[in-house]
Amino acid sequence: MNISLLQQMYKDVLAGTPLPKESYYYTSSLNLCVGQSREKDELCDLPSTDGSIRSHQSTVAPTTDDVSHNLATMNFSFCPREVILLQLTLIKMLVAKVESQETEFSTRQKYCEVLLLLLKEAKADSKLVCLLSSHDQLLSHIASRSLASLVYFQLKEENAVNVTWITFTLRSLxxxxxxxxxxxxxxxxxxIIKDVVKDKMLPKPGILKLLAPLDAALEGFYNSILQYHFDSQLYSSPYSEAANNLVSFTDLLEALLASRTQLEVPLRCQRVLFLKVSYVLNLINSSTHYFIKKKFIMLLKKYVLYKPQEDAVSGSQFLQNPYLKEDMLALSNAVLQVVNLTWLNAIPLGEKASYFGSSEALSGDNTQGGSDQTVLRAxxxxxxxxxxxxxxxxDTEAEIKEGFQSSMSHLLTFWRNNRSDSLHTHPVAHHCEWLSLVFIEQDDDMWEAAKALLLIYLKMDRLRCDAADNLSWEEEENWKLHTHASGYNPHCILLFFLExxxxxxxxxxxxxxxxETCFLEYLVRYLKLLREDWHQFVNICNHFDSQHGTSQPISSIKPAHQEKQSCVVGVSLQNACCEPEPQTLIPLASSQKYLVFTTEQDDNEVAESNQSNSLLCNDNTSLLGSLQSLVNYDSSEDSELESVGKECLVNIKQMPLHKERETMIRETVCSYTDDKQKTLKSEALPLKQKGSNTSSSLACVVSSDNIIPLRTMLYKSTKCLEELQKAIxxxxxxxxxxxxxSALLRLLNHIEKISKNMNSQ
Structure with missing residues (x-):
């Protein structure tokens, strides 16, 4: 073998330059020195670069990048193993360069010739299949990647599935x-499936041509591998062959899910987990290794959240797909059936967080234990x-209500039993608070969960109203009590999150x-509800204030029917508590303080109350650690870029915008930090006007019995929405x-008008 030619070829392909020699020269250099009858262990003990004997099982295998880099830059006596690694790397690089649009056309043609000769004359596919069974894990893995590249290349260039590979795959399954x-x-x-799905230029029938011959075999394999007795010792270690098979199968199932977008009528292998999810649910509840169960739990979450082409179709069109609707309904029925049989509470969550490269914390690490919150959220x-x-x-409220209440009851119990360490010091007195406590560290999951509960609320409310034209007062209050008791009142959920x-x-x-989140969809739906359900929102805000002790009872200027409604809502909220907390409904950290205002204060004076909690001055920053703002958007309405000494905060993920556009957004909305601090005091009094003192502004709302309706929660929440509208x-x-x-701004403007009209009354 001409080693210098192999080294030079690596450099040329890496740079994407034309290959000067005939294609046969390069094909001979890439011809793998592996016979189909070669024993599996023959590659385990090969001479190393210094002439000594090296056992693969007793040494740490180098990475692919290390091997290829060293071989391209050094001169030494090559061992067969390292030569094969370089050849495998070059095959994969050639396919990548052929698919790259940055490679010149003439260069791509030359690379294609080399690859076709490898397939037709050198029989590289058969030799790669032989390498897959090697005990050398690095060789086996790189060979699988190279074989996948060749099969994908042949499918795209010749519109044909590689016969050698398909035969090997069918036999293995x-x-x-x-x-x-x-x-x-x-x-x-x-x-191969991932490469085909990612390729926008490949005709969509390509995935059908690839999977159709394997359809029945894949469904049979699904039944075989998931009907094992997972309590055996084979699955007690994540490094066993049985565990490796299961973990690899989860990756395949995820790829099959993604490939459904390629076909209008999905294959059976693309639907099998939907229709037979009970196998996966049984595995999750078995005594197999926690790592394997976690992989399947995360896979189940992806199947539940499956939204093909969500940017191209609306939700209603999405559900009109008969196969997808049938599949999701089968999956939902199976999951809810086991949830109502205490399946959730029988799943032991891991007691330690996952650490990079290990499952153990380093010495001196102060990270607290507790259950695995990632799995809990999933x-x-x-x-x-x-x-x-x-x-x-x-179709009916009764059809929903019983099953929903039972499932939510089990879910709330699951949350209480697996609360994180931070929640042990935070007594939860209201079911609606659980959503923000459980999901606060994962914003995409949080808004998916909030949207799900909001849609359930809207559907049940619509069915309830359709069933009876005139609902009695008792029925209305029972409905409100049910939403609090089951933890899905949309107003409470949003207010707890805003806190x-x-x-x-x-x-x-x-x-x-x-x-990365569905917050836009959630917010639009919620604002539409808020527009129609404003009085209920006000009553819940008032109850938040009364439970915090931040304001006195609401003034009697409110209409009689609203006053009665507010009173009953308060009783409903108290009866909906999941844990007996006799003193407060919504406790906050003891380090928080609250600003209480009286009619005797001047403009620059506030009285600090140590006996109540804070909504205005929050010293507890632990909950905000994962919610740092992209930028500070509190700059004045039309101010230009004058805040030279102040920098924008950039601490979280950003959506895929052009860099110039991202920079413009940050610079435009970057604000004065000092101005923010100054405005906190002026915002503390919601009814205070510029140029007037506190006592005079409060006098206009004080009733004859000296009741002061500060409505702190209502003010802070509507103020937050108003600031959002201005920033947008x-x-x-x-x-x-x-x-x-535009549609979102219209809704926000409408809510602002409703709020101002109420304040002016």
Whole structure:
């Protein structure tokens, strides 16, 4: 073998330059020195670069990048193993360069010639299949990646599936579990599916041509591998062959899910987990290794959240797909059935967080233990999304209510039993607070969960109103009590979340411009509800204030029927408590303080109350650690870039915008930090006007019995929405908002008008 030619070829392909020699020269250099009859162990002990004997099992295998870099830059006596690694790397690089649009056309043609000669004359596919069974894990893995590249290349260039590979794959799937070495076959198939799905230029029937011959075999393999007795010792270690097969199978199932977008009528193998999810649910509840169960739990979450082409179709069109609707309904029924049989509470969550490279904390690490909150959120979201789908396909309120109440009861118990260490010091007195406490560290999951509960609420409310034209007062109050007891009252959920972020509108703006959350859809739906249900929102805000001790009872200027309603809502909220907390309904951290105002204060004076909690001055920053704002959006309405000494805060993920546009957004909305501090005091009095003192402004709302309706929660929440509306308007005027927010702005403006009209009364 001409080693110098192999080294030079590596450099040329890496740079994307033309290959000067004939294609046969390069084909001979890439011809793998592996026979199909070669024993598996023959590659385990090969001469190393210094002439000594090296056992693969007793040394740490180098990475692919290390091997290829060293071989391209050094001169030494090559060992067969390292030569093969370089050849495998070059095959994969050639395919990548052929698919790259940056490679010149003539260069791509030359690379294609080399690859076709490898397939037709050198029989590289057969030799790669032989390498898959090697005990050398690095060789086996790189061989699977190279084989996947060649199969994908042939499918795209010749519109044909490689016969050698398809034969090997069918044999591996059908012979399981008699022959258990199947992970390498699953790796290759998964890689091919991912390449095909990512390729926008490949005709969509390509995935059909690839999977149709494997359809029946894949369904049979699904039944075989998931019907094992997972309590055996085979699955007690994540490093065993059985565990490796299961983990590889989860990756394949995820790829099959993604491939459904390629076909109008999905294959059976693309639907099998939906229709037979009970196998996965049984595995999750088995005594198999926690790592394996976690992989399947995260896979279940992805199946529940499956939204193909969500940017191209609306939700209603999405559900009109008969196959997808049938699949989601089957999955939802199976999940809810086991949830109502205490399946959730039988799942032991891991007691330690995952650490990079290890499952143990380093010495001196102060990280607290507790249950695995990632798995807790994934399971919770799976239950909530299946509940949402089940409710959306129900025809009557009674059909929803019983099953929903039972499932939510089990879910609330699951949350209480697996609360994180931080929640042990935070007594939860109201079911609606659980959502923000459980999901506060994962914003995309949080808004998916909040949207699911909001859609359930809207569906049940519509069915309830359709069933009876005139609902009695008792029925209305029982409905409100039920929403609090089951933890899905939309007003409470939003208010609890706003408390957690200290009513910071910039956090909401971050969610709106992020492409990773469904917050826009949630907010639009909620604002439409708020527009119609304003009085209920006001009553709940008032009850928040009364439970915090931040204001006295609401003034009697309110209409009689509203006063009675508010009183009953308070009783409903108290009766809906999940834990007996005799003193407060919504306790905050003891370090928080609250500002209480009296008619005797001057403009610059406030009285600090140590006996109540704070909504205005929140010293507890632990809950805001994961919600740092992208930027500070509190700059004045039309101010230009004059805040030279102040820098924008950039602490969280950003949506995929052009860098110039991102910079313009940050600079436009970057504000004065000092101004923010100054405005906190002026915002503390919601009814205070410029140029007037506190006593005179409060005098206009004091009733004859000296009751002062400060309505702190109502003011802070509506103020937050008002600031959000202003920030969106500023960005829209400068053409910096990433999409058209006109509909959202109309809703926010409408809510602002309702709020101001109420304050003027």
């Amino acid at each position: 059908l012979e399981f579990p008699v022959h258990t070495q199947v992970a390498e076959c699953l790796w290759t198939l998964t890689a 399971l919770s979201l799976a239950v909530l999304k299946t509940l949402e789908f089940k409710c959306q396909n129900a 957690k972020i200290a009513f910071d509108s910039t956090v909401l703006l971050d969610f709106l411009i992020s492409s 308007s500023r960005l829209q005027r400068r053409n910096l908002f990433p999409y058209n927010p």
